[in-house]
Amino acid sequence: MGDNLNFQDLFKKSVLHLEAFRDISYIDLFLGLISSFAIGMFIFWIYKKTFRGVVYSYNYNVSFVLMTMITTLIIMTISTNIVLSLGMVGALSIVRFRTAVKDPLDIVYMFWSIAAGIACGAKVYPAALIGSAVFGIVLIWLARKKVKEMPYLLIIRHTEAAADEVRVHLRKLAGTLKSKTVRKEYTEITYEVRIRDDNTAFVNEISAVKGVQDASLINYTGDYAQ
Template sequence: MNDVTNFQDLFKKSVLHLDAFRNVSYVDILLSLLASFGIGLFIFYIYRKTFRGVVYSYNYNVTFVLMTMITSLIIMTISTNIVLSLGMVGALSIVRFRTAVKDPLDIVYMFWAISAGIATGAQLYPVALIGSLAVGAALLWLSRRKLREQPYLLIIRHSDAAAQNVRTALSKFTYTLRSKTVRKDMIELTVELRLRDDNTSFVNQLSEIEGVSDVSLINYTGDYAQ
């Protein structure tokens, strides 16, 4: 019974004392906003350096800076009053984001910006700074690793007479046939290759085979080409 009474008293005090903002230090507010802005700029820089997609979007990258600052504001707001925190949770629960995220790595940056905003809003500056430096260093290191094979689509259009020579040339690689289209005397092959470097001289060798009309090599990541 005492626990219920204490909770009711706490809730009533929180409702009645909505002037809790008077006790908030303006220096702390400015410091949190500056810290979140600085870390947001760091996220902005790391995203631009490690971007490997098709088209870089400046506006999308700017959202990480603003997301960090806005999250910091939310944390500072809900930490002052329990009623405001409940209201904020209710308001945010009705928000629905329907923008499709094509690259799963973008979700990492979103969570990074939100986590940094939470840490700066709670005035846990060492956590925000050290954590952001660690995440940024990991992303930079992973983005420069070139041991992973890159997937490519190789499209070859050739005549029936050149089919054997094309198969012989392709036997040097480990590939997967994705499609084969036959149009009268022309055959179009689409195969998937995985290469460890940017050596594409074999494309010129394939194009020099008699009966091959054209050869295209496309680097792709899942459902879009680049």
């Protein structure tokens, strides 16, 4: 009977009355937030340094810093109380993000921010710092590694009279037909080609063909054009 009373008293103090919050050290909270901010800024710098897209989003990059700090605060909060832990799990289970992530590498940065925030929230600072340093070095090394062949989309708009000569040029490129649109005035075809050492002289040759209205070359990532 005494054990039951002791357990009930402990449960009331630590859960119902949220007495566990009194055990939070402001020094630990300050160190956790400062560490997560420093790591978040490191992620911010790495993302900006290794960004390969066309339009850089400052707000999107800032979200990594805030995501790291918020995750740290959440981990520190729910680790003090079982009710908050269960409530946070239930709240996060109904959250849905509608923003489409076009670059798979952006998801890696998101997981990096969350993982660093969890490590800081759990006071495992060496894992957060050393792990982030290793990730940063790997990302910079991969970003500087030159890709031998880059995929591009070659979009050609030509008349029917230039079809045969355009076909001859495309055979030399050994590309892959992606789409073909036939209209009354012209025909538009899209080819996927791979370019080595930025050799784009073939675009000028195709543009010079009589009957070709225009030829465009666009960097292609597989899911969307840049």
